[in-house]
Amino acid sequence: FTGAPSGGHTPFDTAVDRALDRSDAVDAPPVGDDDLAEDPAHATPADPAWVGRQPRTETWRTAVDAPADRVWEVVSSLGGQTGWFVPDSLWSMRGRVDTLAGGPGHRHVRDHADLREGDRVDSWRVEEVGDQNGGRSVRLRSEMRLPGTARLRFTVTPAPGDDGRSVFEQEVVFVPRGLGGEAYWWGLFAAHHALFTQMHEGIVKAATRG
Numbered sequence: 001f002t003g004a005p006s007g008g009h010t011p012f013d014t015a016v017d018r019a020l021d022r023s024d025a026v027d028a029p030p031v032g033d034d035d036l037a038e039d040p041a042h043a044t045p046a047d048p049a050w051v052g053r054q055p056r057t058e059t060w061r062t063a064v065d066a067p068a069d070r071v072w073e074v075v076s077s078l079g080g081q082t083g084w085f086v087p088d089s090l091w092s093m094r095g096r097v098d099t100l101a102g103g104p105g106h107r108h109v110r111d112h113a114d115l116r117e118g119d120r121v122d123s124w125r126v127e128e129v130g131d132q133n134g135g136r137s138v139r140l141r142s143e144m145r146l147p148g149t150a151r152l153r154f155t156v157t158p159a160p161g162d163d164g165r166s167v168f169e170q171e172v173v174f175v176p177r178g179l180g181g182e183a184y185w186w187g188l189f190a191a192h193h194a195l196f197t198q199m200h201e202g203i204v205k206a207a208t209r210g
Helices: 012-024 033-038 068-075 088-100 178-187 189-208
Strands: 056-064 124-132 135-142 148-158 166-176
Touching (some): 056 189, 068 135, 068 148, 068 166, 068 189, 124 148, 166 189
Antiparallel strands (some): 056 166, 148 166
């Protein structure tokens, strides 16, 4: 027995409400260390990995023979008529499934020519655009109906030595909601890996073509 947490025990009804809220809050931000320290209802290190919306991440990183501005130009043009450097039929197929599930489906839409926070980019929403390590980054959140939250981040930085080259990083983060989310991530991992690999390589090739 380790004693009561700071602030006392959580009443039963409150604990149930928190658990239900957490299960349904697909768009909640990832849990941070401060949250874990302040809320005893969060998952602890002793809990199974799928408890508490454990993030699943895959990252691609490439040194590109093109300046950072050129790579960013390609990244900022994604969606709409440009597409994602993967067969559009794949997005359309996934969009039809999403529509049947009550989601918005796959759309060819860009609110602005550049990337701005809050903008729609097809079936994604721009959450953040910023500077990072002398370069630029953008984070998108999927608006399709998923058993969890999916985010896609692109980061472009000048290569060390400022020799006209750059480093391009692409990161997919999926925060599953319960066992259904885990099954979705692992069941479609191979397909998603192939799709996002093709996307990453397509962006690199487009940037180096000048």
